[in-house]
Amino acid sequence: MRNDKNIYKPLRAKLTDVIEESPLIKTFVLVPEEEFAFRTGQFIELSVDGIGEAPFTPSSSPQVTDKLEVTVMKTGYMTEYMHNLKPGAYMGIRGPYGRGYPVEKFYDKEVLILGGGCGFAPIRSLLYNLIAVSDKLRKVTLCYGSKTPEDCIYKPYISVLRKTPKFEVLRSVDKASGNWNERVGVVTILLDDVKVDIKNSIAVVCGPPIMMKFGTRKLLEMGYPEHDVYLSMEKNMSCGLGKCGHCMMGKYFVCKDGPVFTYDEIKDQPNIWD
Ligand SMILES: Cc1cc2nc3c(=O)[nH]c(=O)nc-3n(C[C@H](O)[C@H](O)[C@H](O)COP(=O)(O)OP(=O)(O)OC[C@H]3O[C@@H](n4cnc5c(N)ncnc54)[C@H](O)[C@@H]3O)c2cc1C
Ligand code: FES
Structure with a gap:
């Protein structure tokens, strides 16, 4: 299990398979260099060296800790680059972050x-x-x-x-x-x-x-x-740690207090559907 003191340092993971789910969506199968545990609904920050980092929610079973699957829709710079990656490439994983499904x-x-x-x-x-x-x-x-x-x-x-x-x-x-x-x-x-x-x-x-x-x-x-x-909830995110403020939704940091919320928790916050 990961016991990394540096919360900003990504865990290296090897891309072992890319599954084409639809014309715009692919699933990336990653094998991290150390076991990686998460709770279903939590998210990770996934990085490609020299390209960038973006938040994604694992689509694989939380019972599996030696392999992680992430399903990604091509929408912009980082996701387009990811869609061209081939098995054998390396990526970085930070997290898991936030509150998953109870x-x-x-x-x-x-x-x-x-x-x-x-x-x-x-x-x-x-x-x-x-x-x-x-x-x-x-x-x-x-x-x-x-x-x-x-x-x-x-x-x-x-x-x-x-x-x-x-x-x-x-x-x-x-x-x-x-x-x-x-x-x-x-x-x-x-x-x-x-x-x-x-x-x-x-x-x-x-x-x-x-x-x-x-x-x-x-x-x-x-x-x-x-x-x-x-x-x-999905909001623009950067740190994933409740520090940068990019993900604010009223009084909540979506990265830390969410991303899973009940409707009664967030219904009075501004712009929840934006
Ligand atoms: C907690 C969380 C979990 C997510 N899980 C998944 C997932 O499992 N699979 C998946 O395909 N996507 C997921 N996303 C969305 C994903 O993070 C964005 O699609 C990605 O950051 C876009 O990066 P880009 O560089 O390719 O696009 P950019 O070039 O940055 O932008 C392209 C478009 O995507 C929008 N965008 C950029 N960042 C985000 C963001 N953080 N959230 C929503 N829209 C954004 C922009 O407004 C723009 O319209 C998640 C987002 C969050 C916050
Ligand atoms: S993403 Fe930085 S505070 Fe939430």
Whole structure:
């Protein structure tokens, strides 16, 4: 286990595989030079020498400490450079940082998860964790939306989930093509199809800000209490340590106090969906 005194010094990790998930999203499989443990929902700062550093949430199982997977959407300078990396390259990992999902609070409950786009990355890590404790859960329903069938990520993992007792997967795309035979429309329409015992349930939302906003609104309309809706917030981040102030959201440092918050914790803070 890592016991590094210098919190700014990245841990070296070798890129051993790159999995193409969709035209814009790839999963990077990293083997750190020392064991690396994290809690599902926590994030890391990932660096490439001479290029930069950016925050990502591991998409792999928190039970695995000798390998780490990070699923990255190509959006700009650093992520574009990463998408061109080949196995054998080295990267740096700082962290893990922040507060992840309080999985113990989900015991004896149904878990309803709403995910969109690359927001599936932290959710996949959460799902690995929930499968490991599934004897303590009532049911897990994943509602996942993407723009098109080609943009749907983790297709092999979806097949595994669909065969896992207590787990159900509903998917939607904004625009169908080919032989897509699941729902068409924004991801929140899937909430009309779920059968959930809200009194004994919690909800988790992760995805682009617009989806988080309308997803949360719909969950509240369905009757979820504000303290039972868990949101994984993304703000611009730099240090990851509560020092630089880049990630401020009202009174909170998202890097330190989050990134996972319940809606009632943050609802009165300014610009939460920006
Ligand atoms: C806690 C946290 C976890 C994240 N987890 C993931 C993940 O698992 N997978 C993933 O693909 N992305 C994740 N992101 C977003 C990721 O950090 C940004 O996409 C990345 O920093 C963009 O870097 P770039 O140099 O390629 O883009 P830039 O050239 O810096 O910018 C390109 C675009 O991305 C936006 N952007 C830049 N930095 C961020 C940021 N920190 N958050 C949101 N948007 C940003 C810019 O506003 C701009 O529109 C996460 C962000 C946070 C804060
Ligand atoms: S990223 Fe520096 S204070 Fe949060």
